[in-house]
Structures are given as structure tokens and as C-alpha cells.
Amino acid sequence: MKFFASLILFVLFLSARADEGMWLLTMLGKKHADMKAAGLKLSAEDIYSLNQASLKDAIIQFGNGCTGEIISSQGLVLTNHHCGYGQIQSHSSVEHNYLQDGFWAMDIKEELPNPGLTAKFLIRIEDVTGSVLNGINNSMTEKERADKIKENASKIEKEYTKDGLVAQVRSYFGGNDYYLLVYEIYRDVRLVGAPPSSVGKFGGDTDNWMWPRHTGDFSIFRIYMSPDGKPADYSTENIPYKPKHHLPVSIKGLEENDFTMIMGYPGRTNRYMSSFDVQEAIDILNPTVVKIRDKKLAILRERMNSSTEIRIKYAAKYAQTSNYWKYYIGQTRGLKRLNVVGKKQKQEQEFLAWANADPSRKALYGQVISDLEKYQKELTAFKQMRTYVNEAAFRGGDLIGFSARFSRLAKLLEEGNNEKVKEMCTQLIAQTLDFYKDFDLETEKLLYKNLLEMFYLNVNKDFYPTIMEEIAKKYKGNFQKYSADVFANTIFVSSSSVLSFLEAPTLKKLEADPIYKAMNSFRGVASKYESMYMEQQNQLERAYRLYMAGLREMQPEKLFYPDANSTMRLTYGKVLPYSPGDAIIYDAFTTLDGVIAKEDPENPEFQVPERLKELWKNKDYGPYASNGVMRTCFLHNTDITGGNSGSPVLNGKGELVGLAFDGNWEAMSGDIAFEYGSDLWLLPARSELPRRIVLYASEDEAQSTERSETLSSGATEAEPSPDGATLAFGLRGEIWTVAVEKPKGVAARSAQIARRITTWPGDDSDFLWSSDGKKLYYRSDRDYRYRLYEVDVATLATRSIWDRQEDVGNIRLSPDGKHLAFWIRGQEPGLYMLETASGAIKRVLTAPDARRNWQFGGDFTWSPDGRWHAFTVNELNGAWNVWIVAAEGGEPINVTRLNAWHGMPAWSPDGKYLYFASNRDGDGLYALPLQKEPAKPGEDDLKFEKPSAPLKIEIDFEGIHRRIRKVTGQRPQADLTVTPEGLIVFLSEGDIWTVSYDGKEVKRITSGGGISQLRMLKDGKRLFFLRNGETWSLKLEGNNPQERITFTADFLRDGRAERRAAFTQFWGAYNRSFYDPNMHGRDWEAIRMRYEPMLESVETRLEFTTLLQMIERQIIQKTHRLPLNLAAFARRQMLQP
Structure with a gap:
């Protein structure tokens, strides 16, 4: 028995023109001449024939989503490791970890059965369009048309489903064509062999795509x-x-420009979708999937890292989630890079011009494009909700989906059919035992709580299912409490609990179960709105069908291929190198040398076994080497998608030379728009006995290349412009801006594209707008110290406005916009004021030792009239007190005077009070009257009076600390401010709270937590904030409506520039917190100047870490203080591979 164990992979070239198309086998006659010219040696009958054995008889649909091929006369099937991953995982246990160690049946008796796994052979394919559309006329409604087509198709399927064969009628070209496909399905498919995960999943998530x-x-x-x-x-x-x-196997290998061909079952493409659908995918649907799967993967990673048992149980689920998480990221990026929206719009304009040029065409096709836009937009919110239902509820954790299997039981219980109930229970018992074999309760609790909370926070409330309404009303949006109640009362916490229920099931108990109830709620809301939006969906399908018909009529000379729909297709191309970007070229082949270079014993994704290293060292490759080199992978440019996984790569003679398993990330837009580019393939060579091969990739790859990235979240700071029209936000240490209010229609797309204001890959932060909204002030570490910069937002002209050697922090603009105040740490520490027009600098306050305080000094704020600063200082006894000093300088006064914590001073807009947070008399919000008050305050106490004239705040400091009073026990935790109308706003427990001026009304106006960086417009009517890296706004009116401020940030990450920034931050971190010339006796500045030129020759993380260690050794030899963790620092600061 032969096994395929030595593996070769390869990649394709973007500049070479591949033949776009996933061709139906019935189209071979029209493509055969072109394929022969490209290198095919077979006849069309050799590929697809009804009368003799042909290639199609060796190709199967493996399970429900992959392809496989027969490679022996005894029914051996070759497919991908990731296609068989679920079966491998189902046979694995802690004692027999086949996922980790691999599995090989040494004789036929050891092969493992896989219930439910099928192999489907195509017997024939036939055009039945005329029969299916018989009786269809233009007067029919879309529902009537669909019902008639279903009736006709069912008759055909019934006629051909016989003698063990299964017939299906499938739609093509948007419902314009129909084909009959007849299959033979085999239900006994057994596992023969699989490599360990270190081979089959080598590179893991890092290398995927x-x-x-x-x-x-x-x-x-x-x-x-x-x-x-x-x-x-x-x-x-x-x-x-x-x-x-069965396919003969060639071990001769391939060379560049060799012909290749693939046959398989590609899942789904949407090559003919409209520009409106593409924009929706970019802006809404793809980011939604990525966001939800981000959260799910993070939870699974943490749980799987905690236990080998959990890792085995959730390995297949993690792989399935991760695969298309990365896919959608790559697809979005590719669609933008290729300007697919623009190309689609051009095609649509050409279509309209053609349609309007003829009265009869105009009557039929004139409204098609406007209908595509109209109905797509009407369905967007519904489709986003449906995406959340699928991804967060039914595909989030496993319990909601599993509970759905009990729906049939509920119906039988309602009908009172006891015999059927018993049969159903028997089936559910088997399913329960299988399901809980790969179940971990704590993992499911985390998934359930976090993913349903994502639904709650991100879906329009108009689309809430009843369970979300209950959570809002009964639990006030507290998902921790809701989840605790669910798992305390559900039967689905364990197999024993479910089996106990199935012994004597009742409809009342099942329908009352909180998880089953949640499932019904989500299913119900999807069904409800599916019905409500049925007319829009029907009209959208009609417009698409007419669009497809019109495109084919408009270009009668063109041979169109239908979108993939999990039916057998053929595609062909050549082995070629490829270029993912400017000045980057990848060879068509990788080798075992690259495996060794990638080895990282500390990373489970990249570990190489000793046996493989020994084979590499001795060059013991047998007959499988090419000129002494063992190839591992190759590239070529055929047209495939998901579902082609496991497909055979064939040479011109129809011999197996490779196995399709992946596509390059740059081409993930291919499901929507074909790019003449590259896909990744697996090429096995034949070996007498299976060898265990483990392949690895190291972190020590060169890091000097640029990488294009697109981000729509991850913001770290946010500041609205004075007019509220533009939002500046921090992303990856740089400053960006984006329009807050998006125009309607096409213009909204360009308005969402963020503008990059600064380009230093280190830390540009603590930014704020000038009062006229024309400039941004910020601090940056680009010159080894945090200095103060100014950038013109229109021209991006940048200048430094603080050139001294001290570090700047906590920048604040005066109310009149004429001065900046900020803390300085260094040789002359303190609070400084800078006149923006002239650059004149004044030291307002001398700090005793700002180096002792990492935050330069504490919170501080200008008074509304610009005459005072309120600030906090960390005193030697550890207390933080609030002080006030005149803006022009003078003696600072401690106005709180207590050994406690005080922070976030905020002036009332009427100049009467200074609010702050403290724990002086228990946590809470406190008010400090700035003038003496009556001994017994009356009803007008803490009553807000809006100033009618310019303020001039006078402060009576005598006994001022004795006037402090507690306003509320809800303690602000960040961003305390007061609106011009006297409403106090702050962050606490991750949400936004408001407190009336007198403290009598305390409200939590958001829920779900995750909020930071709260900012208020000057008029106090609108708030801006970050939530989990996304930018949002909230109106302080009515129900406080919230709106996400969407952005798309496209930029190149320069690995060399990031390394330079990391070097800068390393030197600066030591300079601020560790280096002392009196203790170390070295000139730290001279050391930097000595080693800095060496950066130009650094290419890898290892080299970079070594350089930092060389610098570090210059000063740590004379101290016992621990240095930085340099390896971790290098990994964290530099571009990830």
C-alpha cells in the first residue's frame, strides 16, 4: 500500500494572464482548443464522458464542502488535512491524540469509520433549462415564477432519482439556466492516514492564506x-x-510554465454581483463577520491554551472559525486594492448605455441598475442582523445550534404522538452523546455571554429578538447576570442533564429552557424579517436575473461561465512565480531549506522533528529531489475558491501532480472579482512507507519589507474638531481624521476613507485641535524624547514647537485657544504654558521631581475663564491632592488637603464649583465651592445658573477644603466633564454616566462597557468616545441615540521604519526610567549615537534583539536593577511576520 507523505507546495504569478473561469464540463467543447494550445494532451472525452471512464469518475465531493480524488484501484481517496480535520479530531482523545501525533492504518482492519461522511460521484450533467422554465411567463409574480420552477424541477428530479442514484436540478446565471446533475453517493468512508498537525497544519493561523x-x-x-x-x-x-x-500519480514534478488543470467542487462565487453589493461587503458584512469571529477566536485561544483536553475538543471548531475569519479580512483588502467597486460601476454604466440605446431593451433592462441599488440598500440592515444571528448566535457557541435539534421533538410533543416522540428521543440521545464528547461548559459559557452581548450592542434595536428585549428590560443589559441565570436553569449544561430530560420529555420544560428559548427567539426574528423583506428579496433576485440575461445579450461573442455553486467545475492555468506587491517577487517553489529556516521550537505552529532535520542535513531525499533540492510547495494561477480544497492538480496528461489547499491572501477577493493571480497548491510525491514530516516557520525572517493593511477599528484616541464635522483618532501610533457626518449615496464611500495626518510609526499621541479646527497639536517620540508638534490639517505641514530635551505630556488648550499648557519631565520639570502664536514659553509651576511620576504630573484643567489651573500631584506619602494655581504662575494652593486619592478636576461652567473624583469619604463624585457659602445651605444650593456675561472666576481660598461635599456615590473613573448646561458627564464601569448639577439624578446612559476616551463638543450636545477600538458618537438628548463613526484606514507598514521607531522607544524608555549618569558612569547619548548606524544592517528580530542587548550591556553591568525583556520588546514593537 502506497502513501503520499513527502509534500511539495507552490505559488502563482500575478502578471501572467490565467484563464478566468470555473467551467461546467458541458462547456469543454468550446474550451478544448484553448486548453490544447496551453498544454493539455487529453481529448474532451478523456475528461468528461457518459460512455467511457473519464477523469470526472475519479473526482468526488468529499463530505459537504471539499473535493477528493481516487488514487488507487482499491478506492483510496486523497484530500486535504483540513477537509478531514473533523474526522481526525473525532477519533482523537488525550490517550490517542491523532491530531497531534498523526494516524496511519497499518492494515485495512485498522481503518476508522466516519458516520455521516459521504463521497459523491457525478454520473451525468444535462441542460434542462427548457423543461424547468416550461410554463413561465412575464405576467407571473416572482413567487408564482419560483413555485412553477420548483414544481418543474421536482418532476425532473423524481424521474432521474432511481437505481441508487440521486438527481438534483441546479440554477445557473441568476436563474436564467438550469442543469440536471445525477450523483451516486457512497456512505462508508474510512480514515486511512493523516500526518500530525505539525505537518497538516504547519504554519497554523500565521501562514494561513x-x-x-x-x-x-x-x-x-x-x-x-x-x-x-x-x-x-x-x-x-x-x-x-x-x-x-483512478488518477495516476506523477513524481516527475513540475517546472515554471507547465500546464496545470483542476477539477473539483468550488463552493460559491459572486462574480456578477453589483457595485452596491460589493460596497456592502466591504463596509458592513465582511467587517461584521471578522469582528464576531475575532471575539470567538480570542475566547477559544485562551481556553485551548489552558488544557490539552479542551485543545483537542475545540481544535476543529477553532480551525473552521479561523479559516474564514482570515479569508474575509483578505477579501476586503483585495476588493479595495483592485478597485472592484469602481470597475463594477463602469460595467453598470456601459450596461445602462446599451439598454437605453434601444426602446425594447430599455423597456426590459432600463430599470435594472436602479432596482439593484434600491433593493440592496433596503435589505442592508436586515442582512447585517441576519449575519449577527448566524455568526453570534447559531455559529458562536455550540449550545444554541445544538438546542435547535430539539425543535422537531417540541412539535411531536405538541402533537402528542408518543411513538414518534420515542423515535425522536432515540435519535437525540445518540446526537447528545456525540455532541458532548467535544464540549466544555466553561468555554461555552464564555462564548454564549460574550457573543450574545455583541449582538445586543451592535444590532439595531428595531431588529431585536424577544430575548434581547428581555435582557434589556429584566437585566438592564447585564449579560454577566443574564448568562449566570441561563446556565443555572438550562438542561443543556451537560450530557447527563439532557439525557435525563429525554427520559421523560415535556413540552413545558423544553419551551421554558432559557437556551432553547433564546434559540427560538433568534430563529423567530430571522424568520419574521425574512417574511417582511421577502418582496425586496424577490425584486432583487429579479433585477439580478435580468442583469445577467442582459450582460450575456450585450456580449454575445463572449463565453460566460456561471458562478460556483458546489457543482463540478474545471479550471486551468500554469505554474508561475508571483508578485504580491511592488518590488516583491515570490518564486514558484519553496523547499525544505525554507522549512528549516522557519523552525521555532517555542512556537507550536513552527516545530521541526529531529528526523526531518536529519534527512535535510544528510540530503536523504531518495528519488524526490530536484537537482539536490527537496521542493515543498508550488504556485499556479488557476481559478478556484472554497470547496476546491482537496482538488487534484493535474498535468497535461491527466496525472496527479498536486493537491489544491489554499489561495494567496492577496487574491481573496476572487470570489467576487477574478484577479489574474496566484493560488497555493500541495504537491505530494509517492513514498513506499509513510514518513512523519513536521514543518516550521521562524520569527527570525527578514523584517524589512512593506505591508499593505486596511483597518476599520483599533482606534486608541479620539478628538472631535471644534465644529464636530471631523474626528481625529489614533491608530497604530499615528493620527488620522475622518468625516463624522457621511453624505448619502456614492459620496459616503469616499467620505469614510480615513486620512493619514502623521506617518511616524512610533507614538504620535495626546493630540487636540486648535480652536479654529485648522491644526492639531500632539506629542511625539520621533526624536528620542516626547516633544510637542503642530500639524496643519489641510497641508500636513508639521513643525516642532518644543525643541528642548525634556519630555512633554498631558497637553491642554486654553479656553481662548491662545495658549497650550502641559507637563514637562526632565531637568526642569513642571507645568508650562506656551503661546501658540509667538511660541513664547512660561513655567507656571515647578514640580519637585517629575521623573518620579511616570505620568509627568497628574490631571489638570484650565478654568472656563482661562485664569486658573486645577491639577493633581502625587505627594511623598502616596496621596493625590487637588491644587489650584494662577495660569500666569504663583503660589499653588492645596484645596483638598487629605491623605486620600483625588483626581479628574472639572470646573463648573458657571465658575462656582470645582468637581472631582475621590475616595476621601468613600468612592464618589465631590464638589468644592469656590466661594464661601451660608452656614446652612438652602434650596438653591448647587443650583446651576448659566452665565449671562463673560466669566471672571474669583476664589476664596480661606478654609476652602472644609467646604467639600459629596455629590454622589458613583465614582467617576475617567473623563469627568461638565456641559454648558450644567450636566455632569463621566465614565464609570466602562459606560457613560450623567449626574445632575445637584447630584439628585444619576443615570447610566450606555450599557455593555468597553467605552473609553470620552470627549464632548463645546456646545455640550454631543459626545464622542471609543468602544473596543471603534469610534462612536452619542447625542445628549432623548434616548441618547448612538452612531458609529465608520472609517477605513489603508496604509503601508514599513518594517524598517517600525524597527527604527522601536529603537527610539527603547532608548527613550531607558533614558526616562533607568539611566542615571551618576550611577552608571556612561554617556547614554553617546552610546545611542554609536549604535544607531547599525540599524541599517539589521534584517531580523534576532539581529534587532542582539543590537538592543549590546546597548543594554553598556549600563546594566553597574546595577542590580532588572533590564527590559528585550526579546518580548522586539516582538511587540516590530512588524509581525
Whole structure:
């Protein structure tokens, strides 16, 4: 018995023109001449024939979503490791960890059965468009049309479903064409062999969709049949399948420009979708999927890292989630890079011009484009809700989906059919035992709580299911409490609890179960709005069908191919190198040398076994080397998508030379727009015995290249412009701006694109707008110290306005916009004031030792009239007190005078009070009257009076600390401010709170937590904030409506520039917090100047870490204080591979 164990992978070239298209086998006659010219040696009959064995008889649909191929006369099937991953995982346990260690059946008796796994062979395909559309006329409604088509198709399927064959009628070209496909389905498919995950998943999430690759993504199964040669369920009496045809394997390898061909079952493409659908995918649907899966993957990673048992249980689920998480990121990026929206718009304009040029065409097609736009936009909110239902509820944790299996039982219980109930319970018992084999309660609790909370926070309330309304009303949006109640009362916490219920099931108990109830709620809301939006969906499908018909009529000379729909297709191309970007070229082949170079024993994704290293060292490659080099992977430019995983890569003779397993990340937009580019393939060579091969990739790859990235979240700061029209935000240490109010229609798309204001990859932060909104002031560490800069937002002209050697922090603009105040740390520490027009600098306050305080000094704020500063200082006894000093300088006064914490001073707009947070008399918000008050305050106490004239705040400091009073026990935790109308606003417990001027009304106006960086417009009517890296606004009126301020930030990350920034931050961190010339006796500045030129020759993380260590050794030899963790510092600061 032969096994495929030595693996070769390869990549394709973008500049070479591949043949776009996933062709139906019935189209071979029109493509055959072109394929022959490209290098095909076979006839069309050799590929697809009804009368003789052909290539199509060796290709199967493996399970429900992959492709496989027959490679022996005994029914051996080759497919991807990730296609068989679920089966491998189902046979794994802590004692027999086949995922980690691999599995090989040494004889036929050791092969493992896989209930539910099928192998589907295509028998024939036939155009039945005329029969399916018989009786269809233009007077029909869309529902009537669909019902008639369904009726006709069912008759055809019934006619051909016989003698063990299964018939399906499938729609093509948007419902303009229909084909009959007849299949034979085998139900006994057994696991024969699989490499360890270190081979089959080598590179893990890091390398997924990326080149270069060295992944051995293969597994081997065998199809069995009954002794009489028919498909059968698993039985020990079954025998190996005898195929009509199996693929011969070539071990000669491939070279550049060699012809390649793929046959398989691509899942789904949308090549003909409108520009409106593409924009929706970019802006809404793709980011939604990525966001939800981000959260799910983070939870799974943490739980899987805590236990080998959990890692095994959730390995397949993690892989499935991760695969398309990364896919959607790459697709969005590709759609933007290729300007697919613009190209689609051009095609639509050409279509309209063609349609309007003829009265009859105009009557039929004239409204198609406007209908596509109209109905797509009307469906957007519904589709986003449906995405959250699918991704956060049914595909989030496992319990909601599992509870849905009990719906049939509920119906039978309601009908009172006891016999059917018993049968259903028997089925559910088997499913329960299987389900809880890979179940961890704590993991499911985290998934349930966090993902449903994402639904709650992100879906329009108009689309809330009843369960969300209950959570809002009963639990006030507290998902921790809701989740605790759910898991305290559900039967789905364990298999024993479910089995106990199934012993004597009742409808009342099932319908009262909180998880089953949640499932019904989500299913109900999806069904409800599916019905409500049915007319829009029907009209959108009609417009799409007409658009497809019109495109084919407009270009009669063009051979169109239909979108993929999980039916067999053929595509062809060549082996070629490829370029992912400017000045970057990847070879068509990777080698075992690259495997060794990637080794990282500390990273489970990149570990190389000693045996493989020994083979590499001795060059013991047998007949599989090419000129002494063992190739591992290759590239070529065929047109495939998901579902093609496991497809055979064939040479011109129809011999197996590779196994399709991945696509390059740059081409993930291919499901929507084909790019003449590259896909990744697996090429196995034949070996007499299976070898365990483990491949690795190191962190020590060169880091000097640029990488293009697109981000729509991850903001770290946010500041609205004075007019509220523009939001400045921090992203990856740089400053960006984006329009707050997006125009309607097409213009909204460009308005969402963020503008990059600064380009230093270190730390540009603590920014604020000038009073006229034309400039931004910020601090930056670009010159080894945090200095103060000014940038003109229109021209991006930048200048430094603080050139001294001290570090700047906590920048604040005066109310009149003429002065900046900020803390300085260094040789002359303190609070400084700078006149923005002249640059004149004045030291307002001398700090005793700002180096002792990492935050330069504490919170401080200008008074509304610009005459005072309120600030906090950390005193030697550890207390933080509030002080007041005149803005022009003078003697500072401690106005709180207590050994406690005080922070976030905020002046009332009427100049009567200074509010602050403190724990002086228990946590809470406190008020300090600035003037003496009556001994017994009356009803007018703490009553807000809006100033009618310019303020001039006078402060009576005598006994001022004795006037302090507690306003409320809700303690502000960040961003305390007071609106011009006297409403106090702050962050606490991750949400926004408001407190009336007198403290009598305290409200939490947001829920769900995760809020930071709260900022208020000058008029006090609108707030801006960050929530989990996203930018939001909130109106202080009515129900406080919130709106996400969306942005798209596209930029190149320069690895070399990031390394220079990391070097700068390393030197600055030591200079601020560790270096002391009196203790170390070295000139730290001279040391920097000596080593800085060496940066130009640094290429890898290891080299960079070594350089930092060389610098560090210059001063740590004379101290016992611990230095930085340099390896971690280098990894954290530099561009990730």
C-alpha cells in the first residue's frame, strides 16, 4: 500500500494572464482548443464522458464542502488535512491524540469509520433549462415564477432519482439556466492516514492564506461499498470501492510554465454581483463577520491554551472559525486594492448605455441598475442582523445550534404522538452523546455571554429578538447576570442533564429552557424579517436575473461561465512565480531549506522533528529531489475558491501532480472579482512507507519589507474638531481624521476613507485641535524624547514647537485657544504654558521631581475663564491632592488637603464649583465651592445658573477644603466633564454616566462597557468616545441615540521604519526610567549615537534583539536593577511576520 507523505507546495504569478473561469464540463467543447494550445494532451472525452471512464469518475465531493480524488484501484481517496480535520479530531482523545501525533492504518482492519461522511460521484450533467422554465411567463409574480420552477424541477428530479442514484436540478446565471446533475453517493468512508498537525497544519493561523507555505495539508481515506458493488452504510462486510477510473500519480514534478488543470467542487462565487453589493461587503458584512469571529477566536485561544483536553475538543471548531475569519479580512483588502467597486460601476454604466440605446431593451433592462441599488440598500440592515444571528448566535457557541435539534421533538410533543416522540428521543440521545464528547461548559459559557452581548450592542434595536428585549428590560443589559441565570436553569449544561430530560420529555420544560428559548427567539426574528423583506428579496433576485440575461445579450461573442455553486467545475492555468506587491517577487517553489529556516521550537505552529532535520542535513531525499533540492510547495494561477480544497492538480496528461489547499491572501477577493493571480497548491510525491514530516516557520525572517493593511477599528484616541464635522483618532501610533457626518449615496464611500495626518510609526499621541479646527497639536517620540508638534490639517505641514530635551505630556488648550499648557519631565520639570502664536514659553509651576511620576504630573484643567489651573500631584506619602494655581504662575494652593486619592478636576461652567473624583469619604463624585457659602445651605444650593456675561472666576481660598461635599456615590473613573448646561458627564464601569448639577439624578446612559476616551463638543450636545477600538458618537438628548463613526484606514507598514521607531522607544524608555549618569558612569547619548548606524544592517528580530542587548550591556553591568525583556520588546514593537 502506497502513501503520499513527502509534500511539495507552490505559488502563482500575478502578471501572467490565467484563464478566468470555473467551467461546467458541458462547456469543454468550446474550451478544448484553448486548453490544447496551453498544454493539455487529453481529448474532451478523456475528461468528461457518459460512455467511457473519464477523469470526472475519479473526482468526488468529499463530505459537504471539499473535493477528493481516487488514487488507487482499491478506492483510496486523497484530500486535504483540513477537509478531514473533523474526522481526525473525532477519533482523537488525550490517550490517542491523532491530531497531534498523526494516524496511519497499518492494515485495512485498522481503518476508522466516519458516520455521516459521504463521497459523491457525478454520473451525468444535462441542460434542462427548457423543461424547468416550461410554463413561465412575464405576467407571473416572482413567487408564482419560483413555485412553477420548483414544481418543474421536482418532476425532473423524481424521474432521474432511481437505481441508487440521486438527481438534483441546479440554477445557473441568476436563474436564467438550469442543469440536471445525477450523483451516486457512497456512505462508508474510512480514515486511512493523516500526518500530525505539525505537518497538516504547519504554519497554523500565521501562514494561513499566506505565501511562502510549507504545509502538508493532506489526509487519506478509503471508500467502501457493499459486496455487490452498491453504496451502503458502514458494515464490516463492506469491501473497498472499485473505481471506474483512478488518477495516476506523477513524481516527475513540475517546472515554471507547465500546464496545470483542476477539477473539483468550488463552493460559491459572486462574480456578477453589483457595485452596491460589493460596497456592502466591504463596509458592513465582511467587517461584521471578522469582528464576531475575532471575539470567538480570542475566547477559544485562551481556553485551548489552558488544557490539552479542551485543545483537542475545540481544535476543529477553532480551525473552521479561523479559516474564514482570515479569508474575509483578505477579501476586503483585495476588493479595495483592485478597485472592484469602481470597475463594477463602469460595467453598470456601459450596461445602462446599451439598454437605453434601444426602446425594447430599455423597456426590459432600463430599470435594472436602479432596482439593484434600491433593493440592496433596503435589505442592508436586515442582512447585517441576519449575519449577527448566524455568526453570534447559531455559529458562536455550540449550545444554541445544538438546542435547535430539539425543535422537531417540541412539535411531536405538541402533537402528542408518543411513538414518534420515542423515535425522536432515540435519535437525540445518540446526537447528545456525540455532541458532548467535544464540549466544555466553561468555554461555552464564555462564548454564549460574550457573543450574545455583541449582538445586543451592535444590532439595531428595531431588529431585536424577544430575548434581547428581555435582557434589556429584566437585566438592564447585564449579560454577566443574564448568562449566570441561563446556565443555572438550562438542561443543556451537560450530557447527563439532557439525557435525563429525554427520559421523560415535556413540552413545558423544553419551551421554558432559557437556551432553547433564546434559540427560538433568534430563529423567530430571522424568520419574521425574512417574511417582511421577502418582496425586496424577490425584486432583487429579479433585477439580478435580468442583469445577467442582459450582460450575456450585450456580449454575445463572449463565453460566460456561471458562478460556483458546489457543482463540478474545471479550471486551468500554469505554474508561475508571483508578485504580491511592488518590488516583491515570490518564486514558484519553496523547499525544505525554507522549512528549516522557519523552525521555532517555542512556537507550536513552527516545530521541526529531529528526523526531518536529519534527512535535510544528510540530503536523504531518495528519488524526490530536484537537482539536490527537496521542493515543498508550488504556485499556479488557476481559478478556484472554497470547496476546491482537496482538488487534484493535474498535468497535461491527466496525472496527479498536486493537491489544491489554499489561495494567496492577496487574491481573496476572487470570489467576487477574478484577479489574474496566484493560488497555493500541495504537491505530494509517492513514498513506499509513510514518513512523519513536521514543518516550521521562524520569527527570525527578514523584517524589512512593506505591508499593505486596511483597518476599520483599533482606534486608541479620539478628538472631535471644534465644529464636530471631523474626528481625529489614533491608530497604530499615528493620527488620522475622518468625516463624522457621511453624505448619502456614492459620496459616503469616499467620505469614510480615513486620512493619514502623521506617518511616524512610533507614538504620535495626546493630540487636540486648535480652536479654529485648522491644526492639531500632539506629542511625539520621533526624536528620542516626547516633544510637542503642530500639524496643519489641510497641508500636513508639521513643525516642532518644543525643541528642548525634556519630555512633554498631558497637553491642554486654553479656553481662548491662545495658549497650550502641559507637563514637562526632565531637568526642569513642571507645568508650562506656551503661546501658540509667538511660541513664547512660561513655567507656571515647578514640580519637585517629575521623573518620579511616570505620568509627568497628574490631571489638570484650565478654568472656563482661562485664569486658573486645577491639577493633581502625587505627594511623598502616596496621596493625590487637588491644587489650584494662577495660569500666569504663583503660589499653588492645596484645596483638598487629605491623605486620600483625588483626581479628574472639572470646573463648573458657571465658575462656582470645582468637581472631582475621590475616595476621601468613600468612592464618589465631590464638589468644592469656590466661594464661601451660608452656614446652612438652602434650596438653591448647587443650583446651576448659566452665565449671562463673560466669566471672571474669583476664589476664596480661606478654609476652602472644609467646604467639600459629596455629590454622589458613583465614582467617576475617567473623563469627568461638565456641559454648558450644567450636566455632569463621566465614565464609570466602562459606560457613560450623567449626574445632575445637584447630584439628585444619576443615570447610566450606555450599557455593555468597553467605552473609553470620552470627549464632548463645546456646545455640550454631543459626545464622542471609543468602544473596543471603534469610534462612536452619542447625542445628549432623548434616548441618547448612538452612531458609529465608520472609517477605513489603508496604509503601508514599513518594517524598517517600525524597527527604527522601536529603537527610539527603547532608548527613550531607558533614558526616562533607568539611566542615571551618576550611577552608571556612561554617556547614554553617546552610546545611542554609536549604535544607531547599525540599524541599517539589521534584517531580523534576532539581529534587532542582539543590537538592543549590546546597548543594554553598556549600563546594566553597574546595577542590580532588572533590564527590559528585550526579546518580548522586539516582538511587540516590530512588524509581525
